[in-house]
Amino acid sequence: xxxxxxxxxxxxxxxxxxxxxxxxxxxxxxxxxxxxxxxxxxxxxxxxxxxxxxxxxxxxxxxxxxxxxxxxxxxxxxxxxxxxxxxxxxxxxxxxxxxxxxxxxxxxxxxxxxxxxxxxxxxxxxxxxxxxxxxxxxxxxxxxxxxxxxxxxxxxxxxxxxxxxxxxxxxxxxxxxxxxxxxxxxxxxxxxxxxxxxxxxxxxxxxxxxxxxxxxxxxxxxxxxxxxxxxxxxxxxxxxxxxxxxxxxxxxxxxxxxxxxxxxxxxxxxxxxxxxxxxxxxxxxxxxxxxxxxxxxxxxxxxxxxxxxxxxxxxxxxxxxxxxxxxxxxxxxxxxxxxxxxxxxxxxxxxxxxxxxxxxxxxxxxxxxxxxxxxxxxxxxxxxxxxxxxxxxxxxxxxxxxxxxxxxxxxxxxxxxxxxxxxxxxxxxxxxxxxxxxxxxxxxxxxxxxxxxxxxxxxxxxxxxxxxxxxxxxxxxxxxxxxxxxxxxxxxxxxxxxxxxxxxxxxxxxxxxxxxxxxxxxxxxxxxxxxxxxxxxxxxxxxxxxxxxxxxxxxxxxxxxxxxxxxxxxxxxxxxxxxxxxxxxxxxxxxxxxxxxxxxxxxxxxxxxxxxxxxxxxxxxxxxxxxxxxxxxxxxxxxxxxxxxxxxxxxxxxxxxxxxxxxxxxxxxxxxxxxxxxxxxxxxxxxxxxxxxxxxxxxxxxxxxxxxxxxxxxxxxxxxxxxxxxxxxxxxxxxxxxxxxxxxxxxxxxxxxxxxxxxxxxxxxxxxxxxxxxxxxxxxxxxxxxxxxxxxxxxxxxxxxxxxxxxxxxxxxxxxxxxxxxxxxxxxxxxxxxxxxxxxxxxxxxxxxxxxxxxxxxxxxxxxxxxxxxxxxxxxxxxxxxxxxxxxxxxxxxxxxxxxxxxxxxxxxxxxxxxxxxxxxxxx
Numbered sequence: 001x002x003x004x005x006x007x008x009x010x011x012x013x014x015x016x017x018x019x020x021x022x023x024x025x026x027x028x029x030x031x032x033x034x035x036x037x038x039x040x041x042x043x044x045x046x047x048x049x050x051x052x053x054x055x056x057x058x059x060x061x062x063x064x065x066x067x068x069x070x071x072x073x074x075x076x077x078x079x080x081x082x083x084x085x086x087x088x089x090x091x092x093x094x095x096x097x098x099x100x101x102x103x104x105x106x107x108x109x110x111x112x113x114x115x116x117x118x119x120x121x122x123x124x125x126x127x128x129x130x131x132x133x134x135x136x137x138x139x140x141x142x143x144x145x146x147x148x149x150x151x152x153x154x155x156x157x158x159x160x161x162x163x164x165x166x167x168x169x170x171x172x173x174x175x176x177x178x179x180x181x182x183x184x185x186x187x188x189x190x191x192x193x194x195x196x197x198x199x200x201x202x203x204x205x206x207x208x209x210x211x212x213x214x215x216x217x218x219x220x221x222x223x224x225x226x227x228x229x230x231x232x233x234x235x236x237x238x239x240x241x242x243x244x245x246x247x248x249x250x251x252x253x254x255x256x257x258x259x260x261x262x263x264x265x266x267x268x269x270x271x272x273x274x275x276x277x278x279x280x281x282x283x284x285x286x287x288x289x290x291x292x293x294x295x296x297x298x299x300x301x302x303x304x305x306x307x308x309x310x311x312x313x314x315x316x317x318x319x320x321x322x323x324x325x326x327x328x329x330x331x332x333x334x335x336x337x338x339x340x341x342x343x344x345x346x347x348x349x350x351x352x353x354x355x356x357x358x359x360x361x362x363x364x365x366x367x368x369x370x371x372x373x374x375x376x377x378x379x380x381x382x383x384x385x386x387x388x389x390x391x392x393x394x395x396x397x398x399x400x401x402x403x404x405x406x407x408x409x410x411x412x413x414x415x416x417x418x419x420x421x422x423x424x425x426x427x428x429x430x431x432x433x434x435x436x437x438x439x440x441x442x443x444x445x446x447x448x449x450x451x452x453x454x455x456x457x458x459x460x461x462x463x464x465x466x467x468x469x470x471x472x473x474x475x476x477x478x479x480x481x482x483x484x485x486x487x488x489x490x491x492x493x494x495x496x497x498x499x500x501x502x503x504x505x506x507x508x509x510x511x512x513x514x515x516x517x518x519x520x521x522x523x524x525x526x527x528x529x530x531x532x533x534x535x536x537x538x539x540x541x542x543x544x545x546x547x548x549x550x551x552x553x554x555x556x557x558x559x560x561x562x563x564x565x566x567x568x569x570x571x572x573x574x575x576x577x578x579x580x581x582x583x584x585x586x587x588x589x590x591x592x593x594x595x596x597x598x599x600x601x602x603x604x605x606x607x608x609x610x611x612x613x614x615x616x617x618x619x620x621x622x623x624x625x626x627x628x629x630x631x632x633x634x635x636x637x638x639x640x641x642x643x644x645x646x647x648x649x650x651x652x653x654x655x656x657x658x659x660x661x662x663x664x665x666x667x668x669x670x671x672x673x674x675x676x677x678x679x680x681x682x683x684x685x686x687x688x689x690x691x692x693x694x695x696x697x698x699x700x701x702x703x704x705x706x707x708x709x710x711x712x713x714x715x716x717x718x719x720x721x722x723x724x725x726x727x728x729x730x731x732x733x734x735x736x737x738x739x740x741x742x743x744x745x746x747x748x749x750x751x752x753x754x755x756x757x758x759x760x761x762x763x764x765x766x767x768x769x770x771x772x773x774x775x776x777x778x779x780x781x782x783x784x785x786x787x788x789x790x791x792x793x794x795x796x797x798x799x800x801x802x803x804x805x806x807x808x809x810x811x812x813x814x815x816x817x818x819x820x821x822x823x824x825x826x827x828x829x830x831x832x833x834x835x836x837x838x839x840x841x842x843x844x845x846x847x848x849x850x851x852x853x854x855x856x857x858x859x860x861x862x863x864x865x866x867x868x869x870x871x872x873x874x875x876x877x878x879x880x881x882x883x884x885x886x887x888x889x890x891x892x893x894x895x896x897x898x899x900x901x902x903x904x905x906x907x908x909x910x911x912x913x914x915x916x917x918x919x920x921x922x923x924x
Contacts, residue, residue: 028061028062028065028066029060029061029062029065029066029069030060030061030130030132031058031059031060031061031069031071031124031126031130031132031898031899032058032059032060032061032132033056033057033058033122033123033124033132033133034056034057034058034059035056035057035874036054036055036056036120036121036122036141037054037055037056037141037874038052038053038054038120038141038143039052039053039364039564040053040055040364040563040564040567040874041364041564042141043141043142043143044143044144044238044362044364045144045200045238045239045240045362046144046145046146046147046202046236046238046362046363047112047143047144047145047146047362048146048361048362048364050111050112050113050145051106051107051108051111051112052106052107052112052143053104053105053106053107053628053630054076054104054105054106054107054120054122055103055104055105055874055875056103056104056122057103057874057875057877058071058103058124058877058897058898058899059877059897059898060898060916063895063897063898063916063917063918064917064918066898066916066917067915067916067917068127068915068916068917069126069127069898069899069915069916070101070126070127070898070899070915070916071101071103071124071125071126071898071899072099072100072101072125072126072127073097073098073099073100073124073125074095074097074098074100074103074105074122074123074124074125075094075095075096075097075098075122075123075124075133076090076093076094076095076105076107076120076121076122076123077089077090077093077094077095077120077121077122077123078090078092078093078094078107078109078118078119078120079091079092079118079119079120080092080116080117080118080119081119082119082140082142085119085120085121085134085140086134086140088123088134090120092109092110092118093107093108093109093110095108097125101850101899102875103875103899104628104875107120112143112145113145114145114146114147114148114155115144115145115147115155115290116144116145117142117143117144117145117198118142118143118144118145119140119141119142120140120141120142120143121133121134121139121140121141144200144238146361146362147202147236147288147360147362148359148360155288155290155300156202156286156288156360158288158300158301158302159202159286159287159288159302159303159304160286160302160303160304160305160351160352161206161284161285161286161303161351161352161355162185162284162285162286162303162304162305162307162309162349162350162351162352163183163281163282163283163284163285163309163349163350163352164183164282164283164309164347164349164350165309165347165349165350166282169282172443173265173442173443173444174443174444176264176265176444177264177316177444177445179315179316179324180282180315180316181311181312181313181314181315181329182255182256182257182283182311182312182313182314182317182469183255183256183283183309183310183311183312184253184254184255184309184310184311184312184333184336184337185253185254185255185256185285185303185307185308185309185349186251186252186253186254186307186308186309186310186336186337186341186343186346187251187252187253187301187303187306187307187308188249188250188251188339189249189250189251189252189289189301190248190249190250191245191246191247191248191250191291191299191301192247192299193247193248194247194293194294194295194297195293195294195295196242196245196246196247196291196292196293196294197242197292197293197294198240198242198291198292199240199241199242199244199245199289199290199291199292200238200239200240200241200242200289200290201213201218201238201239201241201287201288201289201290202236202237202238202287202288202289202290203236203237203239203254203285203286203287203288204225204234204235204236204237204285204286204287204360205224205225205254205256205259205261205283205284205285205286206230206234206256206259206261206281206283206284206285206355206356207256207257207258207259207261207262207283207284207285207469208222208223208224208225208256208257208258208259208468208469209224209225209254209255209256209257209285210222210254210255210468211239211252211253211254211255211287212251212252212253212254212337212338213241213244213245213250213251213252213253214244214245214250214251214337214338214339215251215253215335215337215338215339216244218239218241218244219237219239219367220369220370221237221367221368221369221501222367222368222369222370222468222498223259223368223469223471223498223531223532224237224363224367224368225237225363225532226363226365226367226368226532226533226568227260227531227532227533227544227572227593228358228572228575228593229278229279229358229572229575229576229579229592229593229594230261230278230279230356230358231279231356231357231358231579232358232359232575232578232579233358233359233361233571233572233575234356234358234359234360234361235361235362235363236286236360236361236362236363237362237363237367238362238363241289245289245291249339250339251337251338251339251341252287252289252301252337253336253337253338254285254287255312255314255337255468256283256284256285257283257314257317257468257469257470258283258317258318258319258469259283259319259469260274260278260319260593261278261279261280261281261283261284262280262281262282262283263275263278263280263318263319263320264318264320264321264445265442265443265445266320266321266433266434266436266441266442266445266449267434267436267440267441267442267445268433268434268435268436268541269434269435269440270436270440270441272434272595272596272597273442273596274595274596276596277594277595277596278593278595279356281352281354281355284352284355285303286302286303286355286360287302287303288300288301288302288303289301289302303349304351305348305349305350305351306348307348307349308343308346308347308348308349309346309347309348309349310333310336310343310346311329312329312330312333313325313326313327313328313329313330313333314468314469315329317467317468317469317470318470319469319470319471319542320433320434320449320451320470320539320542321433321446321449321450321451321452321470322414322416322451322452322453322454322467322470322472323453323454323467323468323469323470324453324454324456325453325454325455325456325465325467326456327455327456327457327458327462327465328408328409328456328457328458330458331458364564364567364568365500365502365532365564365565365568366500366501366502366503366564366565367500367501368498368499368500368501368531368532369498369499369501370397370496370497370498371397371497371498371499371501371527372395372496372497373494373495373496373497374391374392374393374395374494374495374496374497375391375490375491375494375495376389376390376391376392376477376490376491376492376493376494376495377390377391377392377490378390378392378490379488379489379490379493380424382423382424382425382426382478383425385480385481385482385483386425386478386479386480387478387479387482387488388420388424388425388426388476388477388478388479389476389477389478389479389490389492389493390475390476391474391475391476391477391493391495392475392810393475393495393524393810393811394418394473394474394475394524394528394809394810394811394824394825395473395474395475395495395497395524395527395528395811395825396471396472396473396497396498396499396527396528396529396531396538396539396825397471397472397495397496397497397498397499398466398467398471398472398495398496398498399414399416399453399466399472399474399477399493399494399495399496400464400465400466400493400494400495400496401414401455401462401464401465401466401492401493402461402462402463402464402465402491402492402494403461403462403482403486403492404461404486404487405460405461405485405486405487406457406458406459406460406461406462406486407457407459407485408457408458408459409456409457409459410456410457410459410481410483411454411455411456411457411481412454412455412457412479412480412481412482413452413453413454413479413480413481414452414453414454414455414477414478414479414480415428415450415451415452415477415478415480416428416431416450416451416452416472416473416474416476416477416478416539417429417430417431417450417451417474417475417476417478418430418431418473418474418475418476418539418823418824418825419475419476419820419824420476425478426476426477426478427820428448428450428451429820429821430539430540430820430821430822430823430824431450431451431472431473431474431539431540431823432448432449432450432451432539432540433449433451433539433540433541434449434540434541435540435821436448436449437449451472451473451474451539453467453470466496471498471531471538472538472539473528473537473538473539473540473823473825474539475810477493479493497527498531499527499528499529499530499531500530500531500532500565502530502560502561502562502564502565503560503561503872504523504559504560504561505559505560505561505871505872505873505874506558506559506560506837506869506870506871506872507869507870507871508833508836508837508840508841508867508868508869508870509867509868509869510836510840510864510866510867510868511864511865511866511867511884512794512864514793514794514796514801514802514805515793515836515840515864517801517805518793518801518805518832518833519833519836520810521801521804521805521809521810521811521812522555522559522812522827522830522832522833523559523833524810524811525811525812525825525826525827525830526552526555526556526559526560526827526830528811528825528827529825529826529827530560530565532568533569533572533592534548534549534556534565534569534827535548536548536814536823536826536827536828537814537823537825537826538825539823539825540823543591543595543597544569544572544591544592544593545590545591545611546573546588546589546590546591546592546607546610546611546612546613546614546615547590547608547610547611547614547661547664547770547771547828548770548826548827548828549569549614549618550610550611550613550614550617550618550771551770551771551773551774551828551829551830551831552770552827552828552830552831552834553566553614553617553618553621554621554774554831554834554838555830555831555832555833555834555835555837556827556830557621557625557834558833558834558837558838558843558871559833561872561874563622563625563626563874566618566621566622567622567631569592569618570615570618570619570622570631570634570635572592572593573588573589573592573614573615574615574635574638575592575593576588576589576591576592576593576594577589577615577638577642579593579594580594580598580604580605580606581604581605581606581645582604582605583603583604583645583648584644584648585641585642585644585645585648586638586641586642586645587601587602587603587604587605587606587607587612587642587645588606588607588611588612588613588614588615588642588645589605589606589607589611589612590606590607590608590611590612591607591611599661600659600660600661600672601659602645602646602649602657602659603649604645606645608659608660608661608676609646609657609659609660609676609679609680609683610660610661610662610664610675610676610679610771611661612642613679613682613683615635615638615639615642616639616642616682616683616686616687616690617682617686619631619632619635619639619686619690620686620689620690623693624847625847626847626874626875627847627848627875629693629694632690632693632694633694636690636694639687639690640687642683643683643684643687643703646680646683646684650680655713656673656677657676657677657679657680658672658673658676658677659672659676660672660675660676660679662675662676662732662769663675663732663736663768663769663770663771663772664769664770664771664828665769665770665814665815665816665828665829666732666767666768666769666772667766667767667768667769667799667816668728668730668731668732668758668762668767668768669730669732669769670725670726670730670731670732670733670736670768670772671718671726671733674714674718674725674726674733674736674737675732675733675736675771677710677714678714678736678737678740678742680710681707681710681711681714681740681742682740684703684706684707684710685703685704685707685740687700687703688700688701688702688703688704688707691703711741711742711744712744714737714742715737715742715743715744715747718733718737719737719743719747719751722750722754723743723747723749723750723751723752723753723754724751724754725737725742725743725751725754729754729755729757729758730758730767731755731758731759731762731766731767731768731772731776732767732768732769732771732772732775732776734751734752734754734755734758734776735755735768735772735775735776735779736771736772736775737751738751738752738755738775738779739774739775739776739778739779740775752779752783755776755779755780756780756785756788759776759780759788759792764788764791764792764795765792765795765797765798765799765800766792766799766800766816767799770828770829770831773829773831773832774831774834774835777789777831777832777835777839778835778838781835781839781857786839786857786858787858787860787863789835789839790858790863790864793832798816798817799816799817800816801829801832803816804818809824811824811825811826812825812826812827812828812829812830813826813829814826814828814829816829836869837869837871839856839857839858840856840857840858840864840867840869841854841856841867841869841881842854842855842856842857842881842905843869843871843879843881845873845876847875847876850876850899850900850901851900851901851902851903852876852879852896852900852901852902852903853902853903853904853905854881854892854894854902854903854904854905855904855905856883856892856905859890859907861885865884865885866882866883866884866885867881867882867883867884868880868881868882869881869882870895876897876899876900877897877898877899877900878895878897879894879895879896879897879900879902880894880895881893881894881895881904886922888924889922889923889924890906890907890922890923890924891920891921891922891923892904892906892920892921892922892923893918893919893920894914894918894919894920894921895917895918895919896914896915896916896917896918896919897916898916899916900916901913901914901915901916902914904921906921906923907923908923910923
């Protein structure tokens, strides 16, 4: 069985035998709780919920020798004093001994108040009655309440939104292309005397920020805060600055760029202007420092009208067009954020009275950080004075430049691109913003909206410069302005990969170098497009399209721990829906945040139904991952409203939804009216299951009946007696109908045969788009035609993944053919990696029953010789398998984590069952 969306709603009542005991463990086989998390975060400095989710993982002292280990009960202790926790007491909350094998619980004590620091730990019992926890080196974890953790308790009132005063702020389109140096905010502050116990900074920017204490940068995250609809939600970050601040004189500095709050009036595709869709303004910041002293006293300082503001060395910054940096100005400003710098000439800030009123929310998603480095692997001169550096791989992030010798006033211009022209010059066509290539970007916009950075030298060495408030998607960097005196060398340029710092939890390798190459392309593409939202591409658009996420969420969740990230995306979509909707019900946008794009929607700026369907599908995917209904409960009113929106549109159009974008980028395009109505059915069917979970069993029956009626109507309208769901039985049309269970049982064999015929008619190549790809591979494998999928995946001629690899691809392309007007770093064709995990490795799982299934399907000798896969599930633990041929036997090695069990389907169909441990077995 594969982990389907329907699998998410199977609640199995299986519990390991419970045993009670009070003694600490003394045996060699111990059960160790670790990785204690609060709302998916480790020791968070700002917990959004007043009743957060407390979770932990378990490991064995020796998994290979200790079989059948399980947790039968837990006890959670919560106290404001760590000393009581260490003595085994929890005065704020003591859950008592709870008989269960679940490794998470919802905090049940008094609401955690703003700024309240609380400690917690967990004690667990195993199947023998032994207890483990404090005595086994499980250190207590802590959490701190958010600034607005409880209603009416917000202390953000101690900080104002501040900005620089502009006598003539930009208004006309051309104004925005002038130099607007980044504002440098500075506060000299006196921290009262006393022994500081701890100090924290809370900060958010409207525009990206960097902040400093006494000249030292705070934190290692970049491009903060994460992207949201700021008139609904504004994210702030919390930092521990206890080691950076002292009693007495201190200096606090903040530099703020434009981000998406102050975009240029570029007209994407000649007509989409972000300034007309987003809440915009000049760079603004709000921040507060909270100091606690031993003995209980505290001190607070925040942004207010006493702050000073100057102009920084970044003269222009835009997320798409890059930065202009003047190192000569930076040399004058050296020390601006530290004690002793003279700012008497700097003006006072003003309070921004027009700041958006979105809810200030702590960051719950791992921030963006530098993740990897790519030294330049080759360089050449494309023309005199023009150097091109190859970083060896397509990625998203920065190029870091170190040039030993420069002259004052020397100007270097860097352009970034994914490909080269045949003559070796850089090609920026695929990465130029909004396909602005021929002067279609609006007044004063560059004729070609390229990713470009400019550095004006101060003289002497340029040591490790990189942009600050932008990022780029690229493989190649062109530098204009270098001379022989600069001693040009490969060491001058190093790529720095950036992405949201989510944990990589899945790994898979096979005997096929082609398949490994496909997997590598997907992972690189995925990481290039995680910048607090899941984007379509890291350069040209950078928008959070729902369709891209919907087509790839299974693959992504097998690769990365996306629970917190996707929970944020649910809120992003809800916010965007509330921003755009003007009628009685909520329509879902094409992108979140809404950027003005509403292709083939159903009114109220809604997007196409396939893209909006992400809102319901992602709830089901999260539930399959964690068995936690809270996001469904929170989103339930909006989900019902979305269904009502669809029903209202259908009722006004003879019961049908015929508009949409269909199976986007397919070669043979399935009829849009078919795919849109199947998506309509899909949303209704998911709503039925969601209602059962949120309200209670049977609550979704009306939706279920509606879905059944619609499925019959779709078949009656679109299907022929031969099983074709389009006039020519296209791959996409058949796959849509079969995967979504539209096809009635009497027509299934004929319809499936039409799908096989469509694949064979395409010479065993794919012709589907982003949705049909997943559907087709799943349907073929489920019906026993894994061989046909493998044949398609092994192709190296167009259209195929092998074709991409044969053309030097290191990331997935936007289209099967690839061309200069489309992106070469686009994750939406990434459904194949989910198929690798679920069919080659054969992985699936059920969280409530803590059951793992390993059922590989590609077992014919000579197709795939071996598959090695592992997965670190945050609630079930880490499991892995390696299967392959040894002489004439098919053998598998399986690792089952503690507190879980596994069922392994052998090559001959026999099912073997295993408790926790490491196992090796063969099927002759």
